[in-house]
Amino acid sequence: MSKIITTTPILIKFTTFEFAKSLCNGEIYMNPLNYFRGIDDGNVKGDLYEGTDGIIANDDIDRTLPSLGLNLSRQFKEHIIGGISMLSEEQKYCKIFCMYELNVDFENNFVAPIDERIKDFGDTFLLITDFIEFRHRIVHALNTGSYNVRSFTGDRVNYYKPNCSTDNLGPFAKLDLYSWQNEFRLLAEPIDYSLEPLVLKIGDISDISIIGSTDRLINEIKFKQDRQLYIPKYEL
Template identity: 30%
Template structure:
C-alpha cells in the first residue's frame, strides 16, 4: 500500500481534499531561500545539480587564476514548470492495517523529521497514492497537460551520484527528481507538469478526494 502526506494550512489542505490541485513554478522554491536567507526554507538550487569543491579547484589562464569553490548545472526553461510536492510514506513506515481502512497507521516520525515539518502548517492530509495519481493524470489528460511523477532521490554535493550527473548531462526529465541530501528528511514525492506559469496557480480540480484521504491535525500525524 502506498500513501502520500501533504502538510499545510488547514484552509489549503481542505481545498486539496476538495480536488483543487495548486502548484508552484520551480523558480518559486529557489526564490524562497533567497528571500528568507535560510537553507531549507526553499532551495536556491531547486532543479539544479549543485557541486561543491572542498579545497577549491584552481583555474588558470593567461591573465589570472581563480579558485572555484562550487558550480551548478541547470536549464532555465524548467524554471516555470509547475511542481507539486508531497511526503512519500515508504512501506516500512506502515503498521498492519485493516483492509477496510482508507488510511494506515503510520510509524512515528523521528526527531529530525519532526523538526523538518515543524513550520509546515497545522494540518496534514494522508492520501491513498495510486488512486490519487490515477485521477490526477486522467484529468490532466483532458486539458492536454503532461506530467511526470516520481520519488525524489538525494545526492551529496561533495560527491554527486554518477546517475545524477548522467541525468543532467543527457537532459533527461529524471534530473528534476534529484535534490541535495540536506533535504533527505523530506522524503519527497514530486509531480512536475508540462504547464508553465510565473506564479503559483490552481491548475485543475480533479473532484473531491475525501473517499481516498483523511485530514488530521499535524501534531497527531507527527506524534
C-alpha cells in the same frame, strides 16, 4: 482514528487547514520550480539549488570548465565553496507539487518517525489513502481539461551530497540536507514557458484522503495488534 491496511506509496501534504481543505476539494496548486529558488526560510521550502542540472566539484573545475569553453581566474576559484552548480533554464518552468512519503513497512509493522521539523510546513496534514486512484484523477483532469501541460509524472526525490561532481540531476534531485523531508514530487511539464502556477481541479478527494493534526500524526501514528496502520484524523 482511521486505519490503512496496505497501500504504496502513502503520501502526505503538510500545510495549513485552509489549504488542506482546498486540496480535499480537489484543487492542486503547482508552483514552478523557479518559485522555490526564491524562498528564504532557512532551508525548509526554499532551495536555491532547485533545478540544478549538475554540479562540478572543486577538484574537477580545472578539468571540466575548459571543456565547456569556460576559464576562471585562480583568485576566483579560491573563493568557490561546494563546487559550481549548473542550473537548468528549462527546468525552472516545470510545475511541481511536493508531498511527504511515509516510510512504512506493512509486513514488519514498522513506521519510521516523522521529523519534528515537518511542523514548519503547517499544523494540518492531508494523507492520500489510495495513490493509484489519486494519480488516475489527476491524469483524467489533464486529459479532459484545457491545461498547458505536455507531460505529467511523479516520483520520490533522490538526495545527493554537496561538492561531488554529478550530472543529469533533474527536477527529482535535491541536496541531502533536505532528506528529512522524504519528498515525493508530482511534476507537470508545460507546453509553453511560463512562471505562472498551475492549478489543477480534479474533483473532490475526500473518499481517498484523511485530514488531521500534524502534531498528533507525528506522536500518534502507529500499528496496532490487528496489523493495521492507524492515523489520527479530524472529525470534519
